[in-house]
Amino acid sequence: MTLLAVEDLRIDLAAGDAPHAAVEEVSFEIARGETFGLVGESGCGKSITALAIMGLLQRPLSIGGGSIRLDGRAIQDLDAGEMRRLRGKRLAMIFQEPMTALNPLLPVGRQIAEMFILHEGASWRDAQRRAIEVLERVRVPAPERRARDYPHQLSGGMRQRVMIAIALACSPDLLIADEPTTALDVTVQSEIVDLMRELCAANGTAILMISHDLGLVASMCRTVGVMYAGRLVEMRASAEIFKAPAHPYTRGLVASLPRLGSRAAVGQRRLQEIAGVVPSIADFPPGCRFHPRCGRMTEICRTDAPAVRTLPGGGLVRCHHHG
Amino acid sequence: MRVGTNTVIGGTLFAIAILVGILAPWIAHTDPVMDANLMLAEEPPGREFWFGTDAQGRDIYSRVVHGARISLTVGVVAQLLNSMIGTALGLSAGYFGGWWDDFVTGLTNLMLAIPSLIFALAIMAILGPGLTSLLVALGLTNWSFTCRLARASALSLKSQGYVQASRVLGYGDIRIMITQILPNMLGPLIVIATLGMGGTILAEAALSFLGLGVRPPYPSWGSMLSEARDQITTAPWLSVFPGLAIFLTVLGLNLLGDGLRDILDPQSRSRRA
Numbered sequence: 001m002t003l004l005a006v007e008d009l010r011i012d013l014a015a016g017d018a019p020h021a022a023v024e025e026v027s028f029e030i031a032r033g034e035t036f037g038l039v040g041e042s043g044c045g046k047s048i049t050a051l052a053i054m055g056l057l058q059r060p061l062s063i064g065g066g067s068i069r070l071d072g073r074a075i076q077d078l079d080a081g082e083m084r085r086l087r088g089k090r091l092a093m094i095f096q097e098p099m100t101a102l103n104p105l106l107p108v109g110r111q112i113a114e115m116f117i118l119h120e121g122a123s124w125r126d127a128q129r130r131a132i133e134v135l136e137r138v139r140v141p142a143p144e145r146r147a148r149d150y151p152h153q154l155s156g157g158m159r160q161r162v163m164i165a166i167a168l169a170c171s172p173d174l175l176i177a178d179e180p181t182t183a184l185d186v187t188v189q190s191e192i193v194d195l196m197r198e199l200c201a202a203n204g205t206a207i208l209m210i211s212h213d214l215g216l217v218a219s220m221c222r223t224v225g226v227m228y229a230g231r232l233v234e235m236r237a238s239a240e241i242f243k244a245p246a247h248p249y250t251r252g253l254v255a256s257l258p259r260l261g262s263r264a265a266v267g268q269r270r271l272q273e274i275a276g277v278v279p280s281i282a283d284f285p286p287g288c289r290f291h292p293r294c295g296r297m298t299e300i301c302r303t304d305a306p307a308v309r310t311l312p313g314g315g316l317v318r319c320h321h322h323g
Numbered sequence: 324m325r326v327g328t329n330t331v332i333g334g335t336l337f338a339i340a341i342l343v344g345i346l347a348p349w350i351a352h353t354d355p356v357m358d359a360n361l362m363l364a365e366e367p368p369g370r371e372f373w374f375g376t377d378a379q380g381r382d383i384y385s386r387v388v389h390g391a392r393i394s395l396t397v398g399v400v401a402q403l404l405n406s407m408i409g410t411a412l413g414l415s416a417g418y419f420g421g422w423w424d425d426f427v428t429g430l431t432n433l434m435l436a437i438p439s440l441i442f443a444l445a446i447m448a449i450l451g452p453g454l455t456s457l458l459v460a461l462g463l464t465n466w467s468f469t470c471r472l473a474r475a476s477a478l479s480l481k482s483q484g485y486v487q488a489s490r491v492l493g494y495g496d497i498r499i500m501i502t503q504i505l506p507n508m509l510g511p512l513i514v515i516a517t518l519g520m521g522g523t524i525l526a527e528a529a530l531s532f533l534g535l536g537v538r539p540p541y542p543s544w545g546s547m548l549s550e551a552r553d554q555i556t557t558a559p560w561l562s563v564f565p566g567l568a569i570f571l572t573v574l575g576l577n578l579l580g581d582g583l584r585d586i587l588d589p590q591s592r593s594r595r596a
Contacts, residue, residue, distance in 0.1 A: 084494075097484050
């Protein structure tokens with residue numbers, strides 16, 4: 001059953017007279033309990049897509065068209081109060097920076113407890129007790145003692161666990177994880193990812209994972225969407241996308257991953273890169289937005305934006321010369 | 324954490340002033356108002372009258388001790404009022420921005436442009452002398468610095484990760500302001516309030532000196548100074564002791580405020596360590 005349906009979403013960036021479309025023609029669906037990954041370079045629009053889903057776009061950004069539906073209800077139509085009650089209760093989000101996302105002056109137990117008081121009207125004692133249970137669930141050792149600790153007394157990994165505990169406290173339907181492991185050590189990263197996957201599976205929480213780390217997304221998500229310059233360029237099952245990336249950009253991303261045992265990884269050959277940089281929102285190239293960096297570019301790519309095509313094995317791609 | 328000597332001295336001076344105010348009925352020798360004795364007028368300081376007597380023969384020591392009650396009440400209550408007004412306006416202005424911010428900023432600039440003592444004088448002239456009008460006059464006129472500080476802190480704090488995060492978690496605006504932003508800007512506000520309290524005590528003294536403060540015969544340090552004006556050459560002790568009381572209390576508050584600034588600012592804390 002579809003939980004979240006994003007359809008033809010367009011996000012405008014107001015600048016001067018005419019707004020620029022920072023994101024356009026983005027459509028995807030996430031079913032209950034599904035894991036969906038959104039991959040792309042910095043500035044491709046993945047984070048603002050997440051903010052739009054949370055209903056937290058702030059000027060100069062605004063939704064310019066399309067719809068975001070949660071259980072069939074368009075969230076743009078909700079008033080501010082309804083939207084606020086949705087956040088934290090049904091939609092939760094964790095951020096890249098566990099260092100700054102916790103209030104430095106409140107014990108972490110209190111910050112978790114606040115969720116129960118805010119969203120479920122729990123009593124102070126009850127909330128405090130449940131906060132300790134949640135800390136235990138995210139495998140924080142000695143939760144009774146840790147609940148009284150302040151954020152600066154915890155390590156980065158512990159803080160991210162606390163963030164997960166806060167986000168999952170009210171068993172939300174959808175967890176948006178915006179680069180949740182970027183600021184962490186590699187060893188801690190895998191623990192956090194496993195923890196998220198496990199807890200969400202147990203609760204039936206769907207995950208929208210946002211990352212520039214294709215490897216992480218592929219290992220965690222069933223479906224992956226690749227964004228480039230505000231558009232989704234490829235969307236497929238994650239197993240497929242690694243085996244046979246269809247879009248030249250995805251191919252570039254996959255080729256630029258270091259692999260264990262490959263010559264690049266042992267330092268004998270340069271890692272593959274994609275030449276050029278992401279164009280700025282103000283001057284997206286006409287036609288296919290990837291054409292200036294693409295190895296397969298032909299005349300049609302300069303003039304005509306490719307339409308979305310369905311791939312034979314399932315999945316969607318936006319390229320004149322895919323395959 | 325090491326607390327500086329100045330902070331200890333400041334805290335002690337202020338604590339003594341508060342204690343004297345609280346214990347006034349027990350440590351005063353005579354009733355500050357009723358025990359007038361013209362036979363003993365203008366006695367210099369001595370064994371019986373520690374600080375001497377005034378023109379009506381009242382014990383100055385007892386009057387200074389009782390005066391602490393009024394001066395400190397005005398200082399503390401009026402400053403609390405200032406702090407609350409300034410914090411509420413500044414915090415909401417910085418947090419919400421927009422027309423409300425423009426309005427509050429304009430109002431603050433207006434308040435800063437009018438000398439606060441003149442403004443207080445005007446309010447006193449309307450309300451008439453007395454303790455309540457003193458509190459109102461001084462409590463409504465000195466919030467502009469607090470307001471500016473609160474607004475600036477709110478502006479920088481609202482972009483902090485945890486404030487953004489709490490919005491994502493479904494916190495409402497009021498809850499964000501009270502639980503996330505206010506506690507994090509309390510340090511500098513406490514410092515400003517402590518320093519401001521000294522200023523408020525001085526302002527009370529000034530208003531009372533000008534005859535618009537506490538009505539005689541009740542003693543406040545400022546009104547005592549005012550009454551002593553004519554005898555300053557013949558009986559200087561009349562003005563020296565209330566003046567000394569003001570001086571020591573305000574000095575104590577300023578030292579305490581400076582010390583608190585160092586204690587509450589994490590950067591200066593790590594510099595010292």
